[in-house]
Amino acid sequence: xxxxxxxxxxxxxxxxxxxxxxxxxxxxxxxxxxxxxxxxxxxxxxxxxxxxxxxxxxxxxxxxxxxxxxxxxxxxxxxxxxxxxxxxxxxxxxxxxxxxxxxxxxxxxxxxxxxxxxxxxxxxxxxxxxxxxxxxxxxxxxxxxxxxxxxxxxxxxxxxxxxxxxxxxxxxxxxxxxxxxxxxxxxxxxxxxxxxxxxxxxxxxxxxxxxxxxxxxxxxxxxxxxxxxxxxxxxxxxxxxxxxxxxxxxxxxxxxxxxxxxxxxxxxxxxxxxxxxxxxxxxxxxxxxxxxxxxxxxxxxxxxxxxxxxxxxxxxxxxxxxxxxxxxxxxxxxxxxxxxxxxxxxxxxxxxxxxxxxxxxxxxxxxxxxxxxxxxxxxxxxxxxxxxxxxxxxxxxxxxxxxxxxxxxxxxxxxxxxxxxxxxxxxxxxxxxxxxxxxxxxxxxxxxxxxxxxxxxxxxxxxxxxxxxxxxxxxxxxxxxxxxxxxxxxxxxxxxxxxxxxxxxxxxx
Ligand SMILES: [Zn+2]
Ligand SMILES: [Zn+2]
Ligand SMILES: [Zn+2]
Numbered sequence: 087x088x089x090x091x092x093x094x095x096x097x098x099x100x101x102x103x104x105x106x107x108x109x110x111x112x113x114x115x116x117x118x119x120x121x122x123x124x125x126x127x128x129x130x131x132x133x134x135x136x137x138x139x140x141x142x143x144x145x146x147x148x149x150x151x152x153x154x155x156x157x158x159x160x161x162x163x164x165x166x167x168x169x170x171x172x173x174x175x176x177x178x179x180x181x182x183x184x185x186x187x188x189x190x191x192x193x194x195x196x197x198x199x200x201x202x203x204x205x206x207x208x209x210x211x212x213x214x215x216x217x218x219x220x221x222x223x224x225x226x227x228x229x230x231x232x233x234x235x236x237x238x239x240x241x242x243x244x245x246x247x248x249x250x251x252x253x254x255x256x257x258x259x260x261x262x263x264x265x266x267x268x269x270x271x272x273x274x275x276x277x278x279x280x281x282x283x284x285x286x287x288x289x290x291x292x293x294x295x296x297x298x299x300x301x302x303x304x305x306x307x308x309x310x311x312x313x314x315x316x317x318x319x320x321x322x323x324x325x326x327x328x329x330x331x332x333x334x335x336x337x338x339x340x341x342x343x344x345x346x347x348x349x350x351x352x353x354x355x356x357x358x359x360x361x362x363x364x365x366x367x368x369x370x371x372x373x374x375x376x377x378x379x380x381x382x383x384x385x386x387x388x389x390x391x392x393x394x395x396x397x398x399x400x401x402x403x404x405x406x407x408x409x410x411x412x413x414x415x416x417x418x419x420x421x422x423x424x425x426x427x428x429x430x431x432x433x434x435x436x437x438x439x440x441x442x443x444x445x446x447x448x449x450x451x452x453x454x455x456x457x458x459x460x461x462x463x464x465x466x467x468x469x470x471x472x473x474x475x476x477x478x479x480x481x482x483x484x485x486x487x488x489x490x491x492x493x494x495x496x497x498x499x500x501x502x503x504x505x506x507x508x509x510x511x512x513x514x515x516x517x518x519x520x521x522x523x524x525x526x527x528x529x530x531x532x533x534x535x536x537x538x539x540x541x542x543x544x545x546x547x548x549x550x551x552x553x554x555x556x557x558x559x560x561x562x563x564x565x566x567x568x569x570x571x572x573x574x575x576x577x578x579x580x581x582x583x584x585x586x587x588x589x590x591x592x593x594x595x
Contacts, residue, residue, distance in 0.1 A: 094117075094119045095120055096110045097234045098355075106313040106355055107355070109355075112351055112352050113349070114348075114349055114350075115495065115532050117345065117346045121343045122232075122309055123339050124342075125304075125307055126193070126218045127214070127304025128161075128210050128213045128217060128304070129156050129164065129210070130156070130159075130210050130301060130303070131156045155301055156178060156179075157170065157180050158170070159294065160180060160181050161181060161186075161190055162182070162186035162190035163189075163326050164292050164340060165294060165326055167182055173194070176198045178201050179198065193217060197217065208261050209258070211258050212261045214285055215262055216262065218284075219281065223271060234308050234311060235310075237305065237307055238284070240307065241287055242280045242286075243283055244280060259282065262278055284305070290303065290324075297501060297540050306342050309322060312358050313355065313357055314358065314359060314380075314382065315357035315358075316359055316363055316367070316384045316386040317386045317391075318358045318359045318493075319347055319354065319356065320344050320346055323497065323533060323534050325338075325535070325538055338537075344356065345534075347493060360374065360378060363492060366396055367382075367393050371387055392491055395451070395453040395490060397454060397455070398453055398454055399450060399454075400447075401451070412450060415442070416442055416445070416460070419441070419445075420459055420460065422438055423435055423439060423463055435464075436473075439463060443461070452483060453491060457487070458488070461481070461487070462484050464477070465478075469481070472512075474509055474514075477512075478510045478518075481509050481510075484506070485502055488502055488503075494529075497530075500526050503526040504522075504527075504530070506522050511547075516551060516554050517555065517558070519551055520548075520554075523544065524548060526544060527541070
């Protein structure tokens with residue numbers, strides 16, 4: 087596959103919606119429509135709290151980093167690793183190894199000098215704007231053949247910015263000028279503001295290799311041309327590439343991949359979702375208006391599709407007053423849960439979740455958003471503190487709700503089923519666990535592809551659970567005694583990523 091190949095997608099200029107991309111040929115589920123390396127990308131310098139990332143990854147990450155991410159993530163391949171090598175010049179950039187450092191030098195060399203000069207690296211926004219401008223200079227303003235528009239032709243929405251955003255923009259421009267003074271070529275404040283505007287409404291948040299944490303941000307010009315739909319026909323995924331493969335023929339570059347979620351006819355518009363579907367249509371529209379400055383008129387928003395399920399009440403038909411009361415209670419409780427979660431007070435989180443679920447019982451349906459949010463936090467926290475049986479029960483209920491709401495090939499659905507499967511496996515429920523892991527694998531093959539590191543991890547888990555399931559089916563008693571022995575010998579280590587916990591639970595013979 088050639089990175090940057092745009093044969094399957096063509097640019098069109100729609101009168102009402104503006105420009106967009108459409109399929110140039112028929113595409114099937116899991117097919118890569120196009121892959122694109124970043125025009126420019128940088129690693130975050132601060133640790134991030136869970137928040138909305140653009141496109142695929144609304145972080146549901148549960149891991150908080152006490153240290154700056156800049157020293158924990160490779161600035162070339164964006165993998166999170168324990169031992170990274172530091173750039174001897176600026177002491178800011180970090181890399182897995184020489185291969186990653188060499189691959190990135192072209193992008194880093196001017197930045198390296200600039201950081202060395204001002205001693206402390208500026209914010210990621212400023213670093214990204216500078217990388218964009220260095221790249222524009224390097225390319226002398228000429229976009230490559232595979233790039234459909236030049237970067238400064240992208241939407242910037244500077245005139246739509248709120249007062250608060252304008253204040254931030256002013257600070258960014260000020261910091262940029264201090265940083266950029268290293269470079270020879272000067273730009274007008276207007277042009278620099280335009281670049282910041284472009285970054286604000288087009289930048290793509292990049293996650294680590296396990297999809298657990300947002301670690302950086304990049305600009306992908308062709309991807310920016312793909313319009314939004316709350317029920318999209320494509321998904322976008324960051325593939326970290328393989329730069330350290332022993333054989334150079336197996337090397338691949340870090341890139342985003344636009345992947346078809348199902349069959350797409352030739353001529354059909356290609357779409358991705360910029361926000362999480364699990365919000366009422368009015369809520370999604372508000373997020374899109376505030377962040378991307380447009381009014382979503384997609385079919386799901388205009389017909390309020392699935393809004394009824396997301397607000398549904400229990401079958402026992404509780405009174406309107408009761409529903410109102412429980413909704414208000416849930417809202418308040420979810421705020422408290424979030425606060426305790428950020429503070430790391432997990433006992434309190436679990437206590438609040440249990441109380442809230444009890445109140446919701448027989449009042450809200452299992453697809454109600456308030457219920458799903460509580461189930462999601464409860465299962466994450468309980469599996470983090472290794473209460474797997476209770477965690478598995480909540481996770482299963484959450485996933486059953488998700489399956490009624492999400493597109494069957496939604497990436498977040500796939501990841502949620504994967505985590506739920508692993509939690510069941512942890513809880514010793516091998517049959518349910520294996521079934522869910524297989525289901526998640528099927529979704530990830532479409533959304534992430536077979537070569538993504540998450541899919542590969544899941545594949546090895548799937549082989550392991552398959553083997554254990556066979557053992558379980560042959561002799562349940564032997565299975566349980568082996569499991570107990572393995573657990574005694576190798577207690578589950580506390581780890582951020584669920585699948586890391588269980589690898590090696592049973593020693594492979
Ligand atoms: Zn690397
Ligand atoms: Zn450096
Ligand atoms: Zn919509």
